[in-house]
Amino acid sequence: MMRFIIFGAGALGSLFGALLSTRHHVLLIGRKRHIKAIEKNGLKIEGKTKGIFYPETKWDGKKYDLVILTTKSYDTKKAVKQIMKKFGRIPILSLQNGLRNEEIIAEMLGKKYAIGGITSHGATFLQPGIIFHAGEGDTIIGELNGKITKRIKEIAEAFNECGIKTIISKEIKKEIWKKAIINSAINGLTSILKCKNGDILKNRYAKELLKKICIEGIEVARAEGIEIGEEIVKKTVEVAEKTSDNISSMLQDLLKGKKTEVDEINGEIARIAKKHGINAPLNEFITYIIKAMCGIWVDLPLIQSRRGP
């Protein structure tokens, strides 16, 4: 039995916490209202996973094996600081969006405490205590130095035995880049167009932009020393197809008037490009325009009629 902390138990963190709690010790740390609801009625999961789960919500004072970090990526620094203060130095596995989380963890705690990860499970927060498991997908984890360590095997095994299909990668940074590129295109475009993921594929101009954004991402990754092939374009189209009825997390944030992760996804790609003396104008434009969208009160009527592309 492993001992996990889920730090930032929103939709995804709660889903992981619920599944892991069936065979492991799990401490959920999240918003007060959500935790209170779980203490009262348990953690209810609907959708692909169905059940009521009972993770811990209070620290028993003993040591943990791993923190699974699932906060928004703009909160990573703050989260690591809080974890350090309360629990001391424990390995942290980031399952967040964005490109810099495991680097921030490594800088703050030391390299050996950082573990990289991505997941393509989809989950949405229905109400305090209740999560919707929208879509299943792989989870990929890996040590930053690429080694297949004892702990990474233990984590993967714990995840797998709880129904979280998990693969160990020797190139986790590359996997993180791939996910960031996919997100940069799908989240970026659906947020600007205010459409569902699948709608991008129904319009040839949007589809063309999806391709251009991916290719820009490939070039920036290459400048950073990470080779990602053009098949990422196809993969992005596949993800948009597979999640066609979903509203991307960035658009969800935008519609709720919340801060988005555009700075940590598209903005980070643009910053890395600059660092290497190249440009990423599309990612830069997307970053600025989505930040502008957060700041401008939109009081005009919506587009009412459809025109063929």
Next chain:
Amino acid sequence: MMRFIIFGAGALGSLFGALLSTRHHVLLIGRKRHIKAIEKNGLKIEGKTKGIFYPETKWDGKKYDLVILTTKSYDTKKAVKQIMKKFGRIPILSLQNGLRNEEIIAEMLGKKYAIGGITSHGATFLQPGIIFHAGEGDTIIGELNGKITKRIKEIAEAFNECGIKTIISKEIKKEIWKKAIINSAINGLTSILKCKNGDILKNRYAKELLKKICIEGIEVARAEGIEIGEEIVKKTVEVAEKTSDNISSMLQDLLKGKKTEVDEINGEIARIAKKHGINAPLNEFITYIIKAMCGIWVDLPLIQSRRGP
């Protein structure tokens, strides 16, 4: 007295036709419902200009001195063809948006028949027969070869004596570029952000993009052999300020589900860049995303809350 045809008498064309009809012979050619309403009740102008005007709506069979072309820029070719067929070769003054109108006229009719022009009058179509004159501004006209000809002086004089403040330019192509760059930024951003012109200036990210789009336009103009200084950024900000409560023509089209002029403004800048082997990624992105907006049915709720930039 001069004899004018207004071809494509929408909001702007009707305004010019109304004003010119007070001292000149004006034939209005426009949509059937609009023309029918004018025949019945006259052409009513509200706003900065107030009155009922009586331009002609039927050809008296005599020759005209000038066609003033005010169709949408994606209809220029079709319009010139119709003009040629019905009235033969007459000089055509384009007061349209976009970068290629006078070139299309020159290619189709011969160089000496094309006259370039821009105007910053604002007008909106209220209903058939009724136009709102939203804002006054300069009109600039010029021969493509830069010469101050007899006809250009006559046209400017006719315009001025009817209250249309008009300047003759020896560098009309440069003026057309300036207006296109201003439009590329203001129309482009307000269409994506679905906001009024002035809202761009209230948000630092949107304002930064406005600047970047202008600078990209300056670079493409330079590649085309036209020197436009960085003061165009300031000028664009001024235009957005002066028209802060206006909904840009591109956004109006988008909101009505009509075809926009993005291809003739931003798209043309991107195409000219390509022709010279440079890139205009922002204008290209804007072109694609606005064309995607026309094609995607937006059925999501609007952004509801405001966040500081």
